[in-house]
Amino acid sequence: MQNTPSSEWVTPALQLLRHARNGALATQSLAWPRTPYASWLMFSSDEAGQPWFCISGLAEHTRNLRTDAHASLLIVEDANTSAAPARVTLVGTAQPATPSPLLEARLLRYQPESAQYLQLGDFAWWQLQLTAVRYIAGFGRMGVGDQTQWQAAPQLALQDEVHLLHDLPALDGAEWVGLDFYGCDVRRQGQLHRYDFKERPHDLAALAAAARQAVTA
Incomplete structure (x- = not known):
């Protein structure tokens, strides 16, 4: 299998991340020593493409991570569309973290149900701080890199995102949720929809x- 240059694999890997709402988080199990424990959970990403989770203090993953912070998140495109779907594995360490007000507002736009969980007092935000990324886009196409390559991709500052969302025209029967340099997200009838840009814009x-x-095409 051939590695593709970083400029070729980072973009589709980031697009896969931005499309996803759920992934399989793997942590080192306390219940079964030396064994990875993986389960499906909801996540959102910040402006740098770092995943954030809202999880309970009683969750299996929380207990595992308090002992060993090493973790990975597997994201897979819709498996029904291909016999060999694209997938990306994000590797790093997961830590409890307090997002800035702007970041928490973004996370809650994507995960509005987390607001109720956070009010219970037992739930908290965790961030997966990346150290490595592995992307596979079917047979013969893959890329492996570290957080330096991942974070070198264009990032939209949170404050700029807020201003753009405020200034964009209102949508009929939908609402703007988020923006980045690769696409935008809209909620229609309670469902999130991702719209990829045909070309990457170079300014606000x-x-x-x-x-x-994208949303009117």
């Missing part, structure tokens, strides 16, 4: 124009 004005065009 072009990003706003790309978002308007």
Whole structure:
């Protein structure tokens, strides 16, 4: 299997991350020593493409991570669309973290149900701080890199995202949820929809124009 240059695999891997709402988190099990424990859970990502989870203090993963913070998150595209779906594994350490007000607002736009969980007092935000990424896009196409390559991708500052969301025109029967330099997210009838940009915009004005065009195409 041939590795693709970083400029070729980082973009589709990031797009796969931005499309996903759930993934399989694997941690080192306390119940079964020296054994990975994996389960499906909901996540959101920050402006740098780092995953965040809202999980209970009683969760199996929480108990595992308090002993060993090493973890990985597997994200797979819709397996029904391909016999060999694209997938990306994000490797790093998971730590409890307090997001900034702007970041928490973004996380809750994607996970509004987490607001109720956080009010219970037992739930908290955890961030997966990446050390490595492995992307496979079917037979013969893959890429492996570290957090330096991942974070070198264009990032939309949270404050700029808020301003753009405020200035974008209202949608009929839908609402804007989030933006980045690769696409935008809209909620329609309670469901999140991702719209990829045909070309990556290079400034904020072009990003706003790309978002308007994407949702009306």
